[in-house]
Amino acid sequence: MVPITKGIAILPLIGEVDTERATLLLEETLKKANELKLSHLLFDLSGVMIVDTMVAHQIFKIVDALGLLGVKTILIGIRPEVAQTMIQLGIDFSKITIEANLEQALLGLNLTIDTLG
Known part of the structure; x- marks a missing residue:
């Protein structure tokens, strides 16, 4: 997880997600979001080539758990084949905010690369 600015971070997910990695991802994401006092997490899926039912279920579990911590999750970078x-x-996905890329997500949060310094 990479902090972008106060309260906002990005989590680039790269590679294959199996059950063990998905469980670790859930635990670590919740812990780090709490440590960083996040209000928003940009969950970047551009490095994920394959999504099966288990991976999709884990993504929803992470989004739901973060919501319980008061963190709004925005999915970005969904590849056409994954979509x-x-x-x-x-x-x-009607209850989840999705943006095409990091720039659009930041604009949606009224941030730009210039304002981030």
């Missing part, structure tokens, strides 16, 4: 798989799996 297609998620739709085929029937996953409902």
Whole structure:
């Protein structure tokens, strides 16, 4: 997890996510979000090539758990093939904020790279 500015961090997820990694990701993300006193976490999925039902379920668990801590999660960087798989799996993303990339997510938070210094 990389802090961007006060209360905002990005979590780039890269590679394959198996059950063990997903469990560790949930635990560490919650701990670090609490330590950093985050209000927003940008969850970058651009490095994830494959999403199956388990990975999607883990992403929802992380988003839900962060919500209980008062952290709003924004998913960014979903690849076209991952988006297609998620739709085929029937996953409902209506309650999750999704942006195409980091720049759009920052603009949605009224931040730009220039204001971050």
